[in-house]
Amino acid sequence: MDSSLDSSDSIRTSGLARTFTTPRGPVEAVRGIDLTVRRGEILGFLGPNGAGKTTTLRMLTTLLAPTGGTATVAGHDLARDPRDVRRRTGYVAQSGGVDPAVSVREELVTQGRLYGLRKAEAAARADELAHELGLTGLLDRPCAALSGGQRRRLDIAMALTHRPEVLFLDEPTTGLDPGSRADLWDLVRRIRAEWGTTVFLTTHYLDEADALADRLVVVDRGTVVAEGTPAELKTRYAGSAGATLQDAFLAITGRGPVERDAAPVAV
Amino acid sequence: MPTILTDTALVFGRYARQTLRSKAAMTFGALMPSLYLVLYGPLLAHMPLGGTGSSWQVLVPGLLLQLALFGASFAGMALIIEKQHGIVDRMRVTPVSRLALLLGRILRDAALLTVQAAVIVLVAVAMGLRAPLPGVLLGFAFTAVLALSLASLSYALAMKAAAPTSFAPLVNAVNMPAMLLSGLLLPMSLAPGWLDVLSHVMPLRYLVDAVRAAFVGHYSDPALLRGTLAALALLAVSVTAGTRYFRKAGA
Numbered sequence: 001m002d003s004s005l006d007s008s009d010s011i012r013t014s015g016l017a018r019t020f021t022t023p024r025g026p027v028e029a030v031r032g033i034d035l036t037v038r039r040g041e042i043l044g045f046l047g048p049n050g051a052g053k054t055t056t057l058r059m060l061t062t063l064l065a066p067t068g069g070t071a072t073v074a075g076h077d078l079a080r081d082p083r084d085v086r087r088r089t090g091y092v093a094q095s096g097g098v099d100p101a102v103s104v105r106e107e108l109v110t111q112g113r114l115y116g117l118r119k120a121e122a123a124a125r126a127d128e129l130a131h132e133l134g135l136t137g138l139l140d141r142p143c144a145a146l147s148g149g150q151r152r153r154l155d156i157a158m159a160l161t162h163r164p165e166v167l168f169l170d171e172p173t174t175g176l177d178p179g180s181r182a183d184l185w186d187l188v189r190r191i192r193a194e195w196g197t198t199v200f201l202t203t204h205y206l207d208e209a210d211a212l213a214d215r216l217v218v219v220d221r222g223t224v225v226a227e228g229t230p231a232e233l234k235t236r237y238a239g240s241a242g243a244t245l246q247d248a249f250l251a252i253t254g255r256g257p258v259e260r261d262a263a264p265v266a267v
Numbered sequence: 268m269p270t271i272l273t274d275t276a277l278v279f280g281r282y283a284r285q286t287l288r289s290k291a292a293m294t295f296g297a298l299m300p301s302l303y304l305v306l307y308g309p310l311l312a313h314m315p316l317g318g319t320g321s322s323w324q325v326l327v328p329g330l331l332l333q334l335a336l337f338g339a340s341f342a343g344m345a346l347i348i349e350k351q352h353g354i355v356d357r358m359r360v361t362p363v364s365r366l367a368l369l370l371g372r373i374l375r376d377a378a379l380l381t382v383q384a385a386v387i388v389l390v391a392v393a394m395g396l397r398a399p400l401p402g403v404l405l406g407f408a409f410t411a412v413l414a415l416s417l418a419s420l421s422y423a424l425a426m427k428a429a430a431p432t433s434f435a436p437l438v439n440a441v442n443m444p445a446m447l448l449s450g451l452l453l454p455m456s457l458a459p460g461w462l463d464v465l466s467h468v469m470p471l472r473y474l475v476d477a478v479r480a481a482f483v484g485h486y487s488d489p490a491l492l493r494g495t496l497a498a499l500a501l502l503a504v505s506v507t508a509g510t511r512y513f514r515k516a517g518a
Contacts (some may be wrong), residue, residue, distance in 0.1 A: 061360050065515075086362045097357025099349070101288060113277050114361040116270075158357065 010166055010198040011037040011060065015069030017222075018055050029055040031222035032069060039165075042192055042199040044213030046206075048253055052222040053202045054094075057170055060200070061091040074165040074198075087115075090159030091168045096151060097158065100144035104135060104154055107143060108161070115162040129157040133187070149180030156187065167191065169201040173208060181205075185212050206245040218252050226252045274364040278371020286379055296338050297383035300330040301390050308394055317456045320483040323396035328478035329451040330391075331384045331410045332471065336445060338380045339417035340438050342372070343425025347434055350425075365514040369422060373509070376418040377411045384410045398482045405481035405491075409474050409498060416501045419509030426512040449475050473497035 016033040019026045030052040037043045047053050058064040060073055062082040071078040074088035098107045105126055112122030130136045133153045138146060146154060152172060159167060169188070173181045185208070191197050203209055209216055210230045218226040218233070226233060231241045238247035286292055304326070311322035318325070349355050358368055384407055388396070421438065428434040446452070449471035455463050466472045477494020485491070 063356055063359055083362050086360055089360070091356075091360045093353040093356050095351065095353035097353035099285075099352065099354055101285070106284075110277070110281055111357075111361070114274075114358060114363045116362065 008039050009036050009072075010039045010041070011035070011071070011073050011200065013060075013069065013071040016056065016059060016066055016071050017068030018052075018059060018064060019067045028222055030059070030066075033219065033222075033224055035217050035224060035227070037166075037198055037200060039198055040192060040196045042188065042201070042212055042214050044209035044216045045200060045202045045219070046204075046209055046216055046249065047202075047219035051219045051253075053219060054170060056219070057091075057168055057200075057202060061089060061168055062086055063091075087162065088164055089166045089168065090162070090164035092152075092155045092159045092170065092172060094170045094174065096155040098143040098151075098154060101142055103140055103142055104130070104146070105139040107154070108139075108157060111158045111161045117161075125161060129160060133157045133160075147180075148176050149183060152176060152180070152184055153187065156191075160191070163195065164197065166198045166200060169199065171202055171204065173203070173205065181208070188212060206249055210245045218249065220253045271364045271367055271370075274367030275370045275374070278363070278367050279374050280371075282372055282375040283378070286375060293379065293383075296334065296380070297386045299337070300334045300383075300387045303330055303333075304387065304390050304394055308391075312395075316454060318454065318479070318483070319485075321395070321397065323391055323394065324398055324482045325454055325479060327388065327391045327396055327398070328406055328482050329453075329475060330387055331406050332413055332449075332475055332478060333446065333451045334383055334387065335380050335410045335413040336417065336442060336451070336471070338383070339373075339376055339414040340421050340442055341435075342376050342418040343421035343423075343428070343434060343438075344431055346372075346422050346425040347428060347431050355426075359513075366510050369419065369506070369509045369513045372422060373415050373418040373506075377414040380414040381407050381411050399484045401486070402481035402484050405486075406478045409478050409481075409494065412498045412502050413471070413474060416498075416505035419505040423505075423509045423512040445469060445471050448472065451475055454479065470497050470501050 013033050013035050016030060017028070018030045019028050033052070033056055045053055045056070055064065059066045060071060060078070062078065062085055066078070073085045076084035076088065078085055108126035108129055109119075109122045112125045113119070117125060126139070127136075130139050133156065135150065135154060135157060138150060138154075143151065143154065156167075156169075156172075172188075173184050176184065188199055188201070189212070192199055201213070213230065215229055216227060216233055217224055226237065228236065230245055233248045233252070234243045234245060235241045236248075237251040238244070308323065308326055311326055314322060316322055316325045346355065359365075388403055388406075424437065425434060428437075448466045448469040449455075450458070450466060451471070455466045455472060458466065473490070473494045474497060475494075476490040477498075480486075480488040480490045480494075
C-alpha cells in the first residue's frame with residue numbers, strides 16, 4: 001500500500017473519512033481528505049469551525065478510528081500499526097493534558113514512563129526537557145500554578161518527550177497573550193530547526209498561519225478546498241500576493257470562521 | 268507480557284498518589300458506612316433477622332458491599348474531569364497499553380475500598396462484631412472483586428458520557444435498585460416470596476449472601492460458591508466491557 005510513499009513525506013492520507021452515527025442519522029464530519037506533508041515542514045491546517053479539523057487530527061493521532069480511507073504517519077500505516085505511529089508522533093490537544101494538582105516534574109516523568117523510559121531515564125529526560133523549554137525553575141510547582149504561556153510550553157514539552165518525528169498542535173496559541181504567542185511561534189520554529197520535526201498545526205488565527213506555516217491546507221465541510229503557500233493562496237483567491245490571508249480564507253470558504261460546530265466532535 | 272505489568276504499575280502509581288494527596292477521598296468513603304454502624308446497627312441488635320450469628324454478622328457484610336457499590340460506581344466521575352483536562356487523550360496517544368490504563372485505575376479503586384473496608388470492620392468490632400478471621404478476609408476479597416467490576420463499568424460509562432450531569436443520574440438509577448434488591452441492609456430471607464424471587468435477578472444478591480455465610484464461618488454453604496461464581500462472572504464481563512471502551516477510540 002505505501003510502496004509509493006516518498007521517504008521525504010511525513011504524512012500522507014488518501015480519502016481519509018469519518019462518519020459519526022448519531023440519533024438523527026449519520027454525520028459525515030470528514031468526507032475524504034487527501035493530503036501530503038513533507039518531512040520537516042510546518043503545515044497550517046485551517047478551516048471554519050465544524051470543518052473537520054479536530055476530527056482529522058484525532059484520526060491522525062490514533063485517537064479516533066477512520067471509517068474510510070488510509071493514512072501513513074511517520075512511515076507507519078495508521079490502521080495497521082497504531083503503536084508505531086504513537087511512538088513517532090506527539091500531540092498537544094486544545095485542552096492540553098496535565099493534571100492541575102500534579103507537579104510539573106511528576107507529569108514530565110510520568111510522560112517519559114508512558115513512552116517506555118526507565119525511571120532514571122525519565123527523570124533525566126524531564127530535566128532535559130525543562131531546560132530546553134525554559135521550565136527548569138517551575139519543576140516543583142503544581143501545573144495549576146503555571147501561567148497560560150508556561151502551561152503551553154509544558155504541554156509541548158510533554159509531547160516532545162520521545163523526540164517525535166511529527167508534532168501535532170491543535171490551536172496551540174488560543175487564549176495566549178500576544179507576547180506568549182510570539183514566544184510560542186519562536187518555539188515551534190526552533191523545534192523544527194533543531195530536530196527537523198514535522199509540525200502539523202491547526203489554528204483560527206490567520207496571522208499565525210501566515211507567519212508560521214510553510215504551506216496551508218484549508219478544509220471545509222470535511223474536504224480539502226485549497227492548498228498552497230500563504231502567498232499562493234493570496235494570489236489565487238484574493239487577487240494579489242499583497243492581499244491578506246483573511247481575504248483569501250473568506251473567498252475560499254465563502255464565509256467567516258464563526259459557525260457553530262455541526263459535527264459531534266469529541267472533547 | 269512484562270509491558271502490561273509495568274504499564275499497569277505506572278498507572279496505578281499515578282492514581283494511588285492522587286488518592287494519597289486527597290485526604291478527603293480517603294476518609295469520606297468510609298464515613299457513610301461507619302455512620303450506618305453507629306446510628307443504624309444498634310437498631311438491629313434484638314431484631315429476629317433469621318439465620319445464625321449476631322445482627323452485626325448480618326449488617327457488616329452488607330455495609331462492606333455497599334461501600335464497594337457506591338465507592339466504585341462513581342469512580343468514572345474522576346475520569347470525566349480528566350477527559351475535560353485532556354489527560355485521557357494525552358495518555359491514549361502514547362504507546363501505553365490500553366488495558367493498563369483501565370487496570371491501573373481500577374486496582375487503585377479496589378485498594379482504596381479494601382482499606383476502607385478494613386476500617387469499617389475495626390469500627391464494627393468496637394461496636395460488638397465477632398466474626399472468624401478467614402470469613403472477614405473473604406469479605407474483603409468480595410469487596411475488592413465487586414469494586415474492580417463496578418469501577419470498570421463506571422469507567423466504561425464515563426468514556427461515553429459527555430458530562431457529569433448525564434453520568435451521575437444514570438449511576439444513581441442503577442445503584443438504588445441494586446441496593447434495595449440485593450438485601451444489603453436486611454437479608455432477603457425476611458422478604459415476601461415475590462420480592463425474594465425478584466431479588467435473584469440482581470447479581471449483587473449472591474455476593475451479599477456469600478459474605479454473610481463467610482462471616483458466620485459457613486465456608487461450605489452453597490451460597491458461598493454461588494457468590495464466588497457470580498462475582499467472577501461479573502468481573503469478567505465488566506473488565507471486558509471496560510477495556511473495550513478504553514481500546515476503542517472515543518467518539
